[in-house]
Amino acid sequence: MSNIPEEQGSAAFLGNVRDSLLETDKVKRRDMLGLFMPLVRDAAVDQFDQFQDLRKQVKGVKQHTLDNLHHYLSQFESEALDNGNQVHFARDSSEMNSIVLGICQSHRAQRVVKGKSMVTEETHLLHHLQRAGLSVVETDLGEYIIQQANETPSHIVGPALHKSADEIRELFLKKHDLGERELEGPTEMVAEARSVLREHFLSADVGIIGANALIAENGYSMLVTNEGNGDLCANLPKVMIVCTTLDRIVPRASDAMAALRLLVRSATGQPITCYTSFYSGPRREQDVDGPIETHFVLLDNKRSDILASDYREMLQCIRCGACLNHCPIYIGVGGHAYGSVYMGPMGSVLTPLLDSLEEAQALPDACTACGRCEEVCPSSIPLPDLLRDLRHEKNREKLTPSRWRLGMKTHAWLLARPRLYHTLSGIGIPVLAWLGRKKGSFKSLMLANGWTDQRDFPAPQGKTFMQQYAAQRKANNGSR
Amino acid sequence: MAQDSARTELMGKLQRACQNAQPARIYAELNSLGEAPSPTLPASSLCEAFLINVLKNQGTVACTSNRSEAVKAVAEHLHSRFRTRKLVAGNDPRLAAMPWRDGAVLPRFGAAEHGENASLSYACMGIAETGSIVTYTGKSNPAANNLLVEDHIVLVDTATLVATLDDAWTQINKDQQESGRPRGINFISGPSSTADIEAQLVKGAHGPRSWHVILLGEIPEDALSNARNATEA
Numbered sequence A: 001m002s003n004i005p006e007e008q009g010s011a012a013f014l015g016n017v018r019d020s021l022l023e024t025d026k027v028k029r030r031d032m033l034g035l036f037m038p039l040v041r042d043a044a045v046d047q048f049d050q051f052q053d054l055r056k057q058v059k060g061v062k063q064h065t066l067d068n069l070h071h072y073l074s075q076f077e078s079e080a081l082d083n084g085n086q087v088h089f090a091r092d093s094s095e096m097n098s099i100v101l102g103i104c105q106s107h108r109a110q111r112v113v114k115g116k117s118m119v120t121e122e123t124h125l126l127h128h129l130q131r132a133g134l135s136v137v138e139t140d141l142g143e144y145i146i147q148q149a150n151e152t153p154s155h156i157v158g159p160a161l162h163k164s165a166d167e168i169r170e171l172f173l174k175k176h177d178l179g180e181r182e183l184e185g186p187t188e189m190v191a192e193a194r195s196v197l198r199e200h201f202l203s204a205d206v207g208i209i210g211a212n213a214l215i216a217e218n219g220y221s222m223l224v225t226n227e228g229n230g231d232l233c234a235n236l237p238k239v240m241i242v243c244t245t246l247d248r249i250v251p252r253a254s255d256a257m258a259a260l261r262l263l264v265r266s267a268t269g270q271p272i273t274c275y276t277s278f279y280s281g282p283r284r285e286q287d288v289d290g291p292i293e294t295h296f297v298l299l300d301n302k303r304s305d306i307l308a309s310d311y312r313e314m315l316q317c318i319r320c321g322a323c324l325n326h327c328p329i330y331i332g333v334g335g336h337a338y339g340s341v342y343m344g345p346m347g348s349v350l351t352p353l354l355d356s357l358e359e360a361q362a363l364p365d366a367c368t369a370c371g372r373c374e375e376v377c378p379s380s381i382p383l384p385d386l387l388r389d390l391r392h393e394k395n396r397e398k399l400t401p402s403r404w405r406l407g408m409k410t411h412a413w414l415l416a417r418p419r420l421y422h423t424l425s426g427i428g429i430p431v432l433a434w435l436g437r438k439k440g441s442f443k444s445l446m447l448a449n450g451w452t453d454q455r456d457f458p459a460p461q462g463k464t465f466m467q468q469y470a471a472q473r474k475a476n477n478g479s480r
Numbered sequence B: 001m002a003q004d005s006a007r008t009e010l011m012g013k014l015q016r017a018c019q020n021a022q023p024a025r026i027y028a029e030l031n032s033l034g035e036a037p038s039p040t041l042p043a044s045s046l047c048e049a050f051l052i053n054v055l056k057n058q059g060t061v062a063c064t065s066n067r068s069e070a071v072k073a074v075a076e077h078l079h080s081r082f083r084t085r086k087l088v089a090g091n092d093p094r095l096a097a098m099p100w101r102d103g104a105v106l107p108r109f110g111a112a113e114h115g116e117n118a119s120l121s122y123a124c125m126g127i128a129e130t131g132s133i134v135t136y137t138g139k140s141n142p143a144a145n146n147l148l149v150e151d152h153i154v155l156v157d158t159a160t161l162v163a164t165l166d167d168a169w170t171q172i173n174k175d176q177q178e179s180g181r182p183r184g185i186n187f188i189s190g191p192s193s194t195a196d197i198e199a200q201l202v203k204g205a206h207g208p209r210s211w212h213v214i215l216l217g218e219i220p221e222d223a224l225s226n227a228r229n230a231t232e233a
């Protein structure tokens, strides 16, 4: 079975974190990622003088699109139908999975090739089709690796970046029945995967891909990849199915281009990926290749609820992964600790909204409020604010422990009375400083064990900030 | 049917969450949001900017001023890579009319098959902003020709170069008014690649391992050498 069983979910976050911090080699790889990915992203962004203007323009258009999503979705649907597609709507994961299975079965399909799609990860489509007896192969190299290893993605853009080249080598030697061979280094491994997967492409009955954008004005879907695997899925099999969600809609092709400029630079630091493709439907009369039948399966899975909620901005996410790469928590604990399909800051917002706040209640706390995610998010989503709102909601719904809530309440009460607060802290701080004068820190503190369980509390150094500030001002005034 | 009810339910929910303005107002609002900025090109000449970005995308390039030279450039590439004169090309009238004998190239016209070494596409356009070439799927360029071969060779007319991704779509929309929507539109910007193993870039993931762009037409004399200098630095 999978190393990260589905059932475990985000409820186990804290336990997972403890385990993941002990995997020293993985910690090292994550640290590298946390250094390297921001560098390539920054270099690409720095070369684009008007990047901030671009961000603003895209944000405006995205907001406008969500405000008028009913209109644009209807427009996309009618264009897509005109282009010869069948368009399906799925309320939830199980509806999407059964629609896709139904299409496969109606063609008596045996073999399915899949491009990378977070939406189908969300619905666990792969397992659904496999349980029905179909052979399904993930063709994005990262997805293929984790499918072979029976794992889940650790990153929304680079799903297998948690694995070392050695682990992947062992995996391929075990899974590919190709006799004795060295398989030294990534180049040889990529070549092997290429030849193994080529056979799958050539013999597949159905190709399933995701979409980075759905263009309302012309009914094209946009697919962004470097490997070209998605395009092989979209062009070789007789049936093509695009699985995606409502929030991928953009009004015009030019809006897809603007989003593309943001997406690729933020995701991999490239100005464009090797393949950016637009597919409109089945093969035309004169065509000599391409699918004969094409489907769009549009999943809601609570997006329409999010649209009507205060978390609407989360629907502007273009899944670039930049917030993951810049998050000290994600880099510290890795994607698997989150126990959900989406991870990092975007996952900590999305998972509670898609599953339930009760189940995923540890995730909104997985934030140091450093603000890096919001700073780099190409869609300017205020992730720290949304996380804070979720924590607030958790508090309101009494999901936070009562002692914690009482503490917060007392703190708020005190903050509203600055004079009392300063008097009390003026007494408390010197006492703490005196108690901790020898060691400089506390291993445990009464009423704050939850905090000191994980780390030591540094002993205050002398006076409170306000006292020092007042003294400084006095000294400055005196010296004038 | 469950399907119809899912659609009705969803559209109803969206309608309740949306502003539901008249289309004319919606488009007026959209237009008022202005155009997205594009990045500054790395050179003032379109040819040079395009060449720079093709090179940055790990493509190889050749510059030719007429069709005879272009055929020779194709022959040279085929010989150096595979010691062959054969390639596959779509049923594109522009390709059919090439002086193949000038380079002793033996094209087969049709869709590429697995195992073939090289294909040749005649791009609809080249995009300077991203160093991309654009093809439409169809008889003149079956999708397989972009994907199944080891080497993808692409001819680009300098007259079809555009500056930005938006300009590319302006041209695509024009073409569609004449000949309808093609099934697929492909922006190709380099050989197929992956960085899925320890974030190391490897060329030749699932598609072509190498991507050779032959620019054809009036090209400023120093464009290629400038482009090479700009990318080597």
Ligand code: SF4
Pocket: A266, A316, A317, A318, A319, A320, A321, A322, A323, A324, A346, A373, A376, A377, A378, A379, A380, A381, A383
């Ligand atoms: S939240 Fe922003 S940074 Fe994170 S994946 Fe989405 S678009 Fe990218």
